[in-house]
Amino acid sequence: MTKIILNGREVEADPKQPLIAACHEHASAVPMYCYHPGLSPVGSCRICQVEVKQGETPARVVVACRTPVVEGMVVNTEAPKAHEARRQCLEFLLKNHPLDCPICDKAGECDLQDYSFAEGQGEGRSVEPRRKLEKRKSLGDVIVLDQERCILCSRCVRFFEEVTKKPQLTVAGLGSRSVISTFADRPLEGNYQGNVADICPVGALTLQSFRFQARVWNLTKAPSTCGECSRGCSITVEVLRRQEVKRLRPRPNPAVNQFWMCDHGRFSFERFNAPGRLAGALLRGRTGLEAIDPADALDEIADLVRMHGAPLVVASPWLTQEEGERLRVLGGANHFLSPAPNTLKDDLLHTGDPCPNRRGLGALGFAPLAPAEALERLRAAPLALLVGERAVELLGAAALATLPSTLRLVVLDTHPLDAPAACIEIGVPDASERTGTWLNLDGHAGTLGIARSAPAGVAPLTRTLDELVRRTRGALAR
Amino acid sequence: MVIVKRKELSLAERLYLPEVFRALSITFRAIFKKKVTRQYPEERLVTTAVTRGQPRLVLLDDNQHLACVSCGLCEIACPAYAITIDGAETERCIEREPKRFEIDMLRCILCGFCEEACPKDAIFMSDELELADFSRAALIYDIEKLKRPRAALQPRIDYFYGANDRWRKRSSTS
Numbered sequence: 001m002t003k004i005i006l007n008g009r010e011v012e013a014d015p016k017q018p019l020i021a022a023c024h025e026h027a028s029a030v031p032m033y034c035y036h037p038g039l040s041p042v043g044s045c046r047i048c049q050v051e052v053k054q055g056e057t058p059a060r061v062v063v064a065c066r067t068p069v070v071e072g073m074v075v076n077t078e079a080p081k082a083h084e085a086r087r088q089c090l091e092f093l094l095k096n097h098p099l100d101c102p103i104c105d106k107a108g109e110c111d112l113q114d115y116s117f118a119e120g121q122g123e124g125r126s127v128e129p130r131r132k133l134e135k136r137k138s139l140g141d142v143i144v145l146d147q148e149r150c151i152l153c154s155r156c157v158r159f160f161e162e163v164t165k166k167p168q169l170t171v172a173g174l175g176s177r178s179v180i181s182t183f184a185d186r187p188l189e190g191n192y193q194g195n196v197a198d199i200c201p202v203g204a205l206t207l208q209s210f211r212f213q214a215r216v217w218n219l220t221k222a223p224s225t226c227g228e229c230s231r232g233c234s235i236t237v238e239v240l241r242r243q244e245v246k247r248l249r250p251r252p253n254p255a256v257n258q259f260w261m262c263d264h265g266r267f268s269f270e271r272f273n274a275p276g277r278l279a280g281a282l283l284r285g286r287t288g289l290e291a292i293d294p295a296d297a298l299d300e301i302a303d304l305v306r307m308h309g310a311p312l313v314v315a316s317p318w319l320t321q322e323e324g325e326r327l328r329v330l331g332g333a334n335h336f337l338s339p340a341p342n343t344l345k346d347d348l349l350h351t352g353d354p355c356p357n358r359r360g361l362g363a364l365g366f367a368p369l370a371p372a373e374a375l376e377r378l379r380a381a382p383l384a385l386l387v388g389e390r391a392v393e394l395l396g397a398a399a400l401a402t403l404p405s406t407l408r409l410v411v412l413d414t415h416p417l418d419a420p421a422a423c424i425e426i427g428v429p430d431a432s433e434r435t436g437t438w439l440n441l442d443g444h445a446g447t448l449g450i451a452r453s454a455p456a457g458v459a460p461l462t463r464t465l466d467e468l469v470r471r472t473r474g475a476l477a478r
Numbered sequence: 479m480v481i482v483k484r485k486e487l488s489l490a491e492r493l494y495l496p497e498v499f500r501a502l503s504i505t506f507r508a509i510f511k512k513k514v515t516r517q518y519p520e521e522r523l524v525t526t527a528v529t530r531g532q533p534r535l536v537l538l539d540d541n542q543h544l545a546c547v548s549c550g551l552c553e554i555a556c557p558a559y560a561i562t563i564d565g566a567e568t569e570r571c572i573e574r575e576p577k578r579f580e581i582d583m584l585r586c587i588l589c590g591f592c593e594e595a596c597p598k599d600a601i602f603m604s605d606e607l608e609l610a611d612f613s614r615a616a617l618i619y620d621i622e623k624l625k626r627p628r629a630a631l632q633p634r635i636d637y638f639y640g641a642n643d644r645w646r647k648r649s650s651t652s
Contacts, residue, residue, distance in 0.1 A: 102549030102597045103574045136573065212565040212574050215550035 005074045013069040020048050020064035028077045031086065031115045033093075033201040034153035035065035037252075038259040039162055042066075045153050046089045047115070051079035061085045083119070090120050096131040096176070097202070098148045106203030108216040112151065133179060139169075140187035142194055142263060143205050147179045150204035156180060156196040163260060164192050164348065180204070191344060194266045198249055199259075209267065210247055214240045223251055225438055225446030227318050227431050228265040229344070230353040232440035233257035235265070237432050237451035245272040245432050245451065255444055262350045271390075271430075278416040278427035280457035289416070289425065294459065295467070297424050301385075302471035304408050304424075305330075308383035311410070314374050314395075315366060316388025317355030319461075320436025320448065324357075324364040326465035327387055330472065335377075336361045337394045338368035351441055360439035371395050378403055378421075387412045388461070389430045412461065428461045429454035436462070525605035527637035530590050533581060534604040535624045536631055544625060545600035548576035552592035552601055560585035561592060581624060583609055583617045593638065602631045602638065 001012040004019075006026055013022035018041050023030045033045040043066035052067060053059040053074040061081050076082065094116065101107040133147035152171060157180070160168045168188055172181040182188060197207045219238040226233040226248065234253035240246045248269045250261035281297035282289040292300075305311060313331030315324065317338060328334050338355055345352025355361075358368070369377070371394050378384050378400075384407060386392065392400060392413045403409065403421040411417050411425040433454040438446045454460075490496045516523070525531065533552075536545045548565035566577035592601045604626065611617050628635075 102551070103547050103572065107549070212548070212567050215553075215565075217554060218550065 002069050002071050004069060004072070007075070007077055015069050017069065018065050019050070019052070019067040019069055019073075019075065022069055023050065023064055023075070023077055030064055030077050031111065031119075032065060033111055033151060034155060036155050036158075036199055036259070039155060039158045039199075042154060042158070045093065045151060047086055047093070049082050049085040049089065051076040051082045087119060087121070090116060091125075093151050094120065094124065095126055096148070097151065098130060100149075104146075104149065104203035105206050105211060105216075106149075106200070110203060111201040131176060138187075138208070139182055139205075140189065140193065142208055143188055143197060144208050144211060145180060146204050146206070149202050150180055151202055152178055152180070153201055154180075155199045155201065156205055159192075159196055159199060163195070164190055166190060169196075191262045191264055191346065191350060192260060192348065194263045195250070195260050207247075214246050219246060220451065222432075222449035222451035223447070224432070224449040224451060225356070226261060226265040226268070227356040227438065228262075228268045228354065229349075230351045230356055230358050230441040231256065231349050232356050232438050232444065232446035233261045233265060233349060234446065235261060237269070237449065239432070239452045242452050245269045256440065256442075256446070257349055260349060262344070262346075262348075264344050264350060269432075272432045274415065276415055277455050277458075278414060278425060279455040280427060282416060282425040284423040289418070289422070294426055294457065294464070297426050298464070298467050298471055300424055301410050301468060304383055304410070305472045308408065312377060312381040312384040314369065314378065314384060314386050314391065315361065316391035316394070316413075317357060317361070318390060318431060319357060319361060319388040320434075320438060321357070321360045321364065322436045323388070323461050323465060324361050324366060326462060326469055327385075328364055328366065329469055330465070331385065334364075334366045335369040335374065336366040337371055337374055337391060339371055339394055353441070356440070356446075357438040359441060359443055360437070363439070375399055375403070378407060378409070381407060383408045383410070385410045385412070387428075387465075389414045389428060392417045412464065426464060427455065427458040428464065429458055433458075434460050434462075523607070525607070527633040529605050529607070530588050530603040531605045531607045532583060532586065532588065532603070532609070532619075533590075533592050533601050533624075534606070534626045534631060535579065535621065536600050536602060536635075537625050537627050539628065541627055543570065544575060544579075544621065545598050546576050546579060546596075547572055547574045547598055547600070548579070549574075549597065551595040551597060555591040555595035557589060557591060558585045558587045560587075576621065579621050579624065581619050583619055584614060599635065602634050604631060604634065 002015045003010055004013050007028060011026045020030055020032060020035055030048050030050060032048045035041050035048060043063045046063055048064040049061050050064045051059050052062050054070060101113060107113060135146050135148060137145045139145050154171060157169045160166060168182055169180055171178050173179050194207060197205045219240055220242055222237050224235055224237045226235045234251040234256055236249045236251050237245060238247040248266050250257055250259060252259050281292050281294040283292045283297055283300060310332030313327060313334045315327060315336040317336050341352040342354060344350045374395060397417055400417060401419040405420040407421045408423050409421040411422050412428050414428055414430045416425055431448055432451045434448060435450050436448045440446055538545050548563045550563055553561045553563050560582045562580045563576050564578040565574050567573060568575045590603050593603050
């Protein structure tokens with residue numbers, strides 16, 4: 001570590017990182033557009049200018065993102081000269097920036113807007129008309145480019161060059177006619193396009209699916225973990241008006257996903273918004289499935305366990321450690337559904353394994369079971385528990401409907417299942433509505449966060465299982 | 479606990495009848511005074527541009543599209559949480575328009591913050607004040623009930639800008 005003097009205070013700085021990293025680490029709000037901690041610094045936007053005095057030379061204004069940390073350097077981020085340099089730089093960045101914040105989706109989380117609000121001048125001095133460029137240029141299915149809003153920071157260009165290692169974007173044209181463009185106007189491809197919308201400091205690159213969907217200040221945000229593969233990327237779940245999940249974004253986590261997440265995980269949120277949730281509990285009566293009190297449904301399950309002995313437990317791979325610990329004492333044989341690896345595996349983040357808690361459930365004594373094999377086991381069992389979100393989806397509702405009605409199937413899922421074998425169903429919360437832990441493939445614990453409340457009548461699965469364990473304690477005495 | 483002391487009544491008051499006649503004399507005198515009640519709905523309140531009635535949405539000059547771009551600033555400025563907006567993409571030059579714009583008139587307190595927050599001159603306080611219906615749901619106004627041609631709101635728009643100019647002049651000199 002190197003010692004520098006930052007705003008009159010002696011602090012320790014990492015000599016491998018540029019000066020701006022030290023400024024941010026020690027809570028000095030130096031603005032940045034082109035610098036991103038996950039990308040190489042280029043110093044193209046010049047907004048991170050600070051005053052640096054080194055040795056005997058007089059103090060100079062330099063860009064903090066391209067300045068290495070040197071022992072004993074004196075840095076002043078709030079010097080009048082630095083403020084003036086940043087103000088002038090900002091004026092030039094805003095020279096051609098359209099003032100369409102009311103329309104722009106980035107408004108509210110835009111670095112340019114925030115810094116203009118903090119330090120910019122109220123009125124522009126420019127009398128020339130602004131650049132006219134393409135306002136909605138589609139770059140493939142995921143990203144829309146607004147060339148007028150772009151400040152040419154080149155974060156997106158560097159993202160494809162340095163992170164995915166497959167360059168797809170470039171700065172085309174010269175001078176004031178420079179624009180971000182794909183090579184030969186080909187659409188963007190790959191599983192990591194969505195990240196460029198996150199790292200874009202302005203509203204130039206936006207997600208096609210999030211366009212005009214919500215104002216960002218109306219979104220409630222909760223830190224959580226992505227459940228689409230066994231990597232378990234740290235994410236933020238963003239919910240509109242406490243009901244509808246609108247967006248998943250990566251959360252920086254150097255141990256797992258750095259700053260990124262894949263599009264497969266990013267757009268998986270739509271399953272949270274599937275209608276027809278199972279609220280409360282259902283019991284098969286004479287006329288079919290009828291709503292009953294969840295507590296009574298638990299009594300019924302306990303009766304079944306007393307009658308048939310320990311059930312076959314087939315858990316969803318989205319089961320958390322906390323739920324698994326409670327569930328494993330219930331079953332005679334514990335399994336979790338393990339669908340075949342998908343083809344999305346790459347060498348960046350996606351592991352191709354759709355089970356986010358494979359490692360954790362394995363440690364708890366759950367054996368992996370392919371869906372086809374699970375159906376065979378279910379066919380032969382007298383009593384089975386199908387537990388956790390999307391367990392029905394993985395087995396297929398149509399396949400479950402063919403199971404014989406000699407099987408007593410108890411379903412604890414988010415959505416109701418219409419099958420002759422299903423005799424008791426209890427609604428459970430999905431991954432955006434509960435808390436818990438998943439262990440990713442490296443054994444790193446990812447925590448689920450509660451981003452919204454579960455539908456009325458749906459209790460946390462841990463509580464449901466606790467109740468069930470309490471009720472079946474006598475029947476399962478070993 | 480507070481003990482309220484009763485007023486000691488005089489002899490005339492205790493006799494009861496003089497007080498009745500005194501009250502009646504006040505009533506009779508009021509017959510010849512100027513009336514303070516208004517015969518609503520035949521006689522209506524005179525509204526001016528200063529009147530802050532219910533908020534209304536301004537239509538563009540084509541009388542078809544709203545000036546609103548659903549930026550959500552009125553929604554966030556509204557202290558009574560009366561406004562709900564959902565945006566959608568358009569094919570026009572203005573890329574965004576409201577798909578749903580609802581004002582719960584039962585929540586609206588006619589404060590005019592939405593009008594002040596709007597960066598697009600799309601919402602103004604009209605001179606419409608009456609609010610009655612048989613259900614609460616009918617008083618959640620949607621775009622169809624809220625939209626007005628610009629001409630209908632012009633006096634308020636002119637007043638609003640005049641008032642803002644006066645405020646600007648004062649604040650710049652002070």
